[in-house]
Amino acid sequence: MNYSQVTDLYFLEARSRLIDVAAFLDRVERSGGQEDFRLKSFRAALRELTTPGSEKAKKVLMLLSDPTTDPIPQAGGKSACGAWPEFQG
Amino acid sequence: MRYIEPHAHMVSRVTDDYSAMVTAGCRAVCEPAFWAGFDRSSVQGFRDYFCQLTEYEPRRSAQYGLPHYSWLCLNPKEAEDLSLSEEVLALIPSFLDRPNVMGIGEIGLNKNSRNEVSIFEKHVDLAVRHDQMMLIHTPHLEDKWKGTHLIVDILKNHSGVKPGRVIIDHVEEHTVEYVLDAGFWAGITLYPLSKCTSARAIDLVEIYGTQRIWINSACDWGNSDPLAIPKTAILMKRHGHGEEVVDKLIYQNPLQFLSQNPKFHLDEIQV
Numbered sequence: 001m002n003y004s005q006v007t008d009l010y011f012l013e014a015r016s017r018l019i020d021v022a023a024f025l026d027r028v029e030r031s032g033g034q035e036d037f038r039l040k041s042f043r044a045a046l047r048e049l050t051t052p053g054s055e056k057a058k059k060v061l062m063l064l065s066d067p068t069t070d071p072i073p074q075a076g077g078k079s080a081c082g083a084w085p086e087f088q089g
Numbered sequence: 090m091r092y093i094e095p096h097a098h099m100v101s102r103v104t105d106d107y108s109a110m111v112t113a114g115c116r117a118v119c120e121p122a123f124w125a126g127f128d129r130s131s132v133q134g135f136r137d138y139f140c141q142l143t144e145y146e147p148r149r150s151a152q153y154g155l156p157h158y159s160w161l162c163l164n165p166k167e168a169e170d171l172s173l174s175e176e177v178l179a180l181i182p183s184f185l186d187r188p189n190v191m192g193i194g195e196i197g198l199n200k201n202s203r204n205e206v207s208i209f210e211k212h213v214d215l216a217v218r219h220d221q222m223m224l225i226h227t228p229h230l231e232d233k234w235k236g237t238h239l240i241v242d243i244l245k246n247h248s249g250v251k252p253g254r255v256i257i258d259h260v261e262e263h264t265v266e267y268v269l270d271a272g273f274w275a276g277i278t279l280y281p282l283s284k285c286t287s288a289r290a291i292d293l294v295e296i297y298g299t300q301r302i303w304i305n306s307a308c309d310w311g312n313s314d315p316l317a318i319p320k321t322a323i324l325m326k327r328h329g330h331g332e333e334v335v336d337k338l339i340y341q342n343p344l345q346f347l348s349q350n351p352k353f354h355l356d357e358i359q360v
Contacts, residue, residue, distance in 0.1 A: 057289065066232055072200065078199060
């Protein structure tokens, strides 16, 4: 697909998701709580979106990933939360 | 359109889903063993589950003319209980000669713990000793990159593993290259929120090609869609991909991989 075809097919969907992200941040900020590692990772990922270069999806995924390589001593639970608790930004 | 659903947890779906899948062109469905949503309390729970996957579910599927295949294992979510894991590992071989069993899966990692790694390695040994193919689950969300690297490295270091007989599932943009470069097959799972959307799956195919890649719905009792493959095929056509490319991705590729097991065929199977 060329530029025009890609934007014709996906722009409205991406626009909708972009507004969802903006509304999510408004909602979080309105709640007045202290931002945790999830929001710190999220904001770092948002900054990545405005950085020139390719592989934005891959870079965003890495900012939301555990980058270490050793197994953890024990699984504390079964669920994933979507961001690495030790992310420092 | 014709397609093979290579990863679906049909025990958690209603029979209407079988009907819809067949209507959409599904020619076979493969069901890896997975976590039930709760921890099973004994090895007998696994025996019952393996009977369900190899006896009851193929009969339910056959009512819609759909061949049903299964993969057997203990899911990494239950690997922290080492003694139960050992009992289940000892049970699996007695089911491997059943006519719809494709191999060991979906094994892998969940939180990347030491016990999960240990039980994963034992599953790999079991598969190698019994000359079984493997279907491998990679972890969710923040744990995926690390887990995928651990899994690939363990497999590469095992002299008995044949990469062409192993599919590493749930790849995304940050893991697909590592899997393909090591010679394994890569599975892309189509989920509405986690894993890949249809558009992102098509991106991966456009970037990395159609060699050693399949797509699947991994539909279960969570947020998932048993018709994700045909819907992605339709979107691929909107991207301008021809019938041949679509057919390769959703039919020929899973057929090529699964046919390495002589039990796999597209006719009705007797159970």
